[in-house]
Amino acid sequence: MLEQILEFIANHWVLSSIWAILLLLLLKTESGRGGSSISNQEATQLINKQDAKIIDLRNRDDFQSGHLPNAINIPAKDMQTRMSELSAYKDEHLILVCKTGTTASASGTVLAKEGFNKLHKLKGGMMDWKANNLPVVKGK
Known part of the structure; x- marks a missing residue:
């Protein structure tokens, strides 16, 4: 199967190149959707220096x-109905x-449409944290 894929790429290098470029553009667009991804360290700095608010979507x-x-x-499922709280x-x-x-x-996209423009997503979420x-x- 791998040989067939490589043969297709070799025979259709222009088509394969266009597909690869479109895939990279899609990944870039999707990764920036709903805010920038930030590390734990960047999140800590935003919280401490910019008084960033943390919205837990779980x-x-x-x-x-x-x-x-x-x-x-x-919770992400309640984002639309609780927008007034934000x-x-x-x-x-x-x-x-x-x-x-x-x-x-997805929640970042909803917020961006409502005019929130300083959005960040925690890379790895709570599991990484x-x-x-x-x-x-723990608790409330």
Whole structure:
């Protein structure tokens, strides 16, 4: 099978090149959707120096089992109905946190459409945060 793919690429190098470029553009566009991805260190700096607000997009049970200090729990499924709770933070840095860092883009896109322009997504989400033994608050 690999030989057939390589043969196709060799015989159709222009088509293959266009496909590769389009794939790279799609990946670049999707990675920037809903805010910039930031590391744990960058998130900590934004929180400490810019007073960034943390929006935890996980469900209530996951949130109560451990979340970033001072995080606001607004599950991703409730984002549209609870938008008014975030209106006070429209011009502030918002760090969107989900379980693995992969689903924050969709919520970021919703917020961007509502005029939020300082959006950031935590790379690796809470799993990476906890794996690096960073501070976690349990309960409310």
